[in-house]
Amino acid sequence: MERVTHLDLANLTIREVNQFLHHELDASQTAQVDIQNPDGKHSIAAGMDVDVTVNILGHAGYFVAGMNKQATVTIHGNVGWSVAENIMSGTVRVTGHASQCTAASGHGGLVVIEGNASSRCGISMKGCDIVVRGDVGHFAGFMAQAGRLVVCGDAGPHLGDSLYEAILYVRGNIASLGADAQQQEMTPDDIQALSELLAASGIEAEPHEFKKVASARRLYHWNATERQEY
Amino acid sequence: MHREPSASFDRGALNYIRQAAERGIYDIRGMGAKRPVPNFDDLVFLTASASRYPLEGYREACHLETTLGSRYAKQPVVLQSPITIAGMSFGALSANVKEALGKAATEAGISTTTGDGGMTDEERQSSKTLVYQCLPSRYGFNPDDLRRADALELVLGQGAKPGGGGMLLGQKVSERVAQMRTLPAGIDQRSACRHPDWVGPDDLKIKIEELREITDWKIPIYVKMGATRVRDDVKLAVKAGADVVVIDGMQGGTAATQQVFIEHTGIPTLAALPLAVEALEELDVADEVQLIISGGIRSGADVAKALALGADAVAIGQGVLIALGCNHDSYVQDGKNHDATEDYAGLDTAPGFCHHCQSGLCPVGITTQDPVLEQRLSPARGAQQLGNYLQVLEMELTTLARACGKSNVHHLEREDLVALTLEAAAMARVPLAGTSWIPGNS
Numbered sequence: 031m032e033r034v035t036h037l038d039l040a041n042l043t044i045r046e047v048n049q050f051l052h053h054e055l056d057a058s059q060t061a062q063v064d065i066q067n068p069d070g071k072h073s074i075a076a077g078m079d080v081d082v083t084v085n086i087l088g089h090a091g092y093f094v095a096g097m098n099k100q101a102t103v104t105i106h107g108n109v110g111w112s113v114a115e116n117i118m119s120g121t122v123r124v125t126g127h128a129s130q131c132t133a134a135s136g137h138g139g140l141v142v143i144e145g146n147a148s149s150r151c152g153i154s155m156k157g158c159d160i161v162v163r164g165d166v167g168h169f170a171g172f173m174a175q176a177g178r179l180v181v182c183g184d185a186g187p188h189l190g191d192s193l194y195e196a197i198l199y200v201r202g203n204i205a206s207l208g209a210d211a212q213q214q215e216m217t218p219d220d221i222q223a224l225s226e227l228l229a230a231s232g233i234e235a236e237p238h239e240f241k242k243v244a245s246a247r248r249l250y251h252w253n254a255t256e257r258q259e260y
Numbered sequence: 261m262h263r264e265p266s267a268s269f270d271r272g273a274l275n276y277i278r279q280a281a282e283r284g285i286y287d288i289r290g291m292g293a294k295r296p297v298p299n300f301d302d303l304v305f306l307t308a309s310a311s312r313y314p315l316e317g318y319r320e321a322c323h324l325e326t327t328l329g330s331r332y333a334k335q336p337v338v339l340q341s342p343i344t345i346a347g348m349s350f351g352a353l354s355a356n357v358k359e360a361l362g363k364a365a366t367e368a369g370i371s372t373t374t375g376d377g378g379m380t381d382e383e384r385q386s387s388k389t390l391v392y393q394c395l396p397s398r399y400g401f402n403p404d405d406l407r408r409a410d411a412l413e414l415v416l417g418q419g420a421k422p423g424g425g426g427m428l429l430g431q432k433v434s435e436r437v438a439q440m441r442t443l444p445a446g447i448d449q450r451s452a453c454r455h456p457d458w459v460g461p462d463d464l465k466i467k468i469e470e471l472r473e474i475t476d477w478k479i480p481i482y483v484k485m486g487a488t489r490v491r492d493d494v495k496l497a498v499k500a501g502a503d504v505v506v507i508d509g510m511q512g513g514t515a516a517t518q519q520v521f522i523e524h525t526g527i528p529t530l531a532a533l534p535l536a537v538e539a540l541e542e543l544d545v546a547d548e549v550q551l552i553i554s555g556g557i558r559s560g561a562d563v564a565k566a567l568a569l570g571a572d573a574v575a576i577g578q579g580v581l582i583a584l585g586c587n588h589d590s591y592v593q594d595g596k597n598h599d600a601t602e603d604y605a606g607l608d609t610a611p612g613f614c615h616h617c618q619s620g621l622c623p624v625g626i627t628t629q630d631p632v633l634e635q636r637l638s639p640a641r642g643a644q645q646l647g648n649y650l651q652v653l654e655m656e657l658t659t660l661a662r663a664c665g666k667s668n669v670h671h672l673e674r675e676d677l678v679a680l681t682l683e684a685a686a687m688a689r690v691p692l693a694g695t696s697w698i699p700g701n702s
Contacts, residue, residue, distance in 0.1 A: 044469075044473060045473065045477070048473045048476075049476065052476060053476075072466050072469060072470065073466070073469055073470040073473045076470050076473045076474050077403060077473055077474030077475070077476075079403065091466075092458075092463070092466045092467075092470070093457070093466065093467070093470040096470050096474065097402075097403040097406075097474055099403060111457065111458065111463065112457035112458065115456075115457040115470075116398065116401060116402070116403070116457075118402060118403060131456060131457045131458075134398075134456040134457035135398035135401065135456050135457065137402065137442070150456070153456040153457075154397070154398055154452065154456040156398070156442040157442060172456075173452060173456075175441075175442045175443055176442050194443055194444075195443070195444065249450075250430075250444070250447040250448065251430060251447065251448050
């Protein structure tokens with residue numbers, strides 16, 4: 031039988047909780063950790079590197095599940111800035127809304143926001159996947175290098191500004207595209223990839239209703255005539 | 261015929277305007293500011309005589325050991341001297357050079373630093389003490405390398421381009437460099453100027469706490485900044501929880517940025533250092549938070565003067581590259597000396613004047629990813645030359661410290677210095693030589 035460990039941030043410090051998550055899971059034979067009373071604290075479950083399930087039962091602050099590897103982390107509430115920043119692998123799910131910079135510079139893994147995500151969602155992402163059930167704010171996918179961002183609602187202004195090789199899928203309205211971002215035709219491969227991402231995130235949506243945004247690659251090489259008025 | 265030159269439109273200005281008119285794009289180059297600014301040469305030591313007694317130069321001990329990161333880190337960095345090798349990326353430099361830096365630093369008992377683009381196995385293996393940079397681009401930044409680092413340097417900016425992002429032109433973006441940075445090979449990589457996951461000093465405090473949590477509070481966290489509003493910036497970094505503050509003056513180098521950045525932003529290292537020291541003193545943390553100064557440090561005298569003004573250590577970049585052969589007229593390959601002047605000419609420059617690190621065509625094989633050019637510097641030869649340079653710096657540093665009567669280089673103090681110019685006296689907060697006058701002090 032899988033053991034569930036309960037940690038209460040009303041009585042423990044962030045350091046004590048993370049110390050347990052980093053170094054004491056094996057000894058305790060824990061398969062699931064439930065963290066109570068997060069109360070908006072920062073850096074909860076940051077630096078995980080083990081295949082374990084972590085439930086954070088309430089709202090969390092900045093950098094929750096930062097640099098996550100392997101772990102499956104669910105925040106049952108809203109999160110502050112930069113949830114799952116630099117995620118490498120595993121899954122991070124937010125049942126509520128996310129503030130700015132969701133999965134910033136994430137290298138791998140899956141991040142699911144069941145509510146809305148604020149501005150700069152997926153900024154500088156480097157290979158992770160992000161699925162947002164609701165809307166995203168301005169500059170989503172800014173300088174995103176690799177990976178996929180799925181927005182089931184609307185996207186704010188400057189979507190995909192200065193994109194590199196990341197792909198953005200948006201079902202709703204796009205307020206405006208950023209520099210060097212362009213709408214492209216959805217291919218069968220896109221439909222397939224999007225179907226798999228939606229299935230993995232547990233969010234129901236019709237892939238054919240999405241638009242695809244990718245880089246026009248006009249900024250890949252220094253251009254003397256461009257005058258940099260992007 | 262009398263020819264009246266214009267002071268405003270001198271040859272440099274004329275060339276600049278003509279070039280701008282011809283090309284329609286500004287200059288991008290490497291290295292640091294070339295304009296003359298007040299520097300450590302404008303200070304001299306008041307070594308011992310009747311009022312102070314010196315230590316015997318060749319017999320009495322003078323200690324160099326330097327500890328960095330004692331404020332919060334469980335495992336501070338302990339170096340055998342107050343010299344560190346500044347962050348320079350694999351990408352800007354060849355893998356051979358990064359390996360040479362690691363070997364020489366390890367031999368000297370000092371640290372070396374990664375750079376934009378991440379950590380290579382070669383530099384980790386060759387460096388006993390390796391500082392891992394976290395830059396706005398986050399190219400190659402990952403928790404595995406973070407955990408195998410000896411310290412983390414959170415880079416907010418650098419002296420050559422404070423407020424600007426990095427730049428690595430396509431000719432240096434090899435398959436390996438591109439793979440490490442998760443970008444296509446051959447494209448011009450313009451790194452971000454701001455971190456992607458936090459903005460402002462309040463966020464910085466939370467970010468530092470996160471990094472400490474991820475590393476279990478083991479390794480020191482440095483905060484590096486270009487020298488602009490130094491007093492405010494140092495105080496904010498201290499309040500945010502930095503163990504070590506690194507200030508990079510305007511003479512600090514870069515692999516590539518706009519010339520207008522290099523020559524027209526930031527303040528000289530000499531002016532920045534006292535501001536940083538005063539900020540630490542005003543917060544009463546000078547004994548708790550260590551200060552590293554960089555930007556144009558060349559000699560043991562520069563190191564000694566930096567320490568006397570209150571730095572705990574220095575970081576050297578360009579001096580290190582020059583020790584490896586940067587701007588030399590020849591290189592050694594297969595045991596033979598080869599003339600490099602034609603290759604410099606191909607870059608429209610000459611030995612001693614080259615700043616074309618951005619081109620990837622370094623005539624002596626240092627700032628390149630070209631598989632042929634990079635063979636012009638072997639890790640072994642580079643490590644030997646750099647080791648010699650570091651040894652001279654330490655010898656000069658202890659020579660001056662002993663002459664000032666100090667048995668520890670960290671005992672050098674501002675009182676040991678005077679300035680030769682009004683500007684240096686005002687910036688360094690030391691008296692003008694022959695007077696007790698410090699301009700600006702009431």
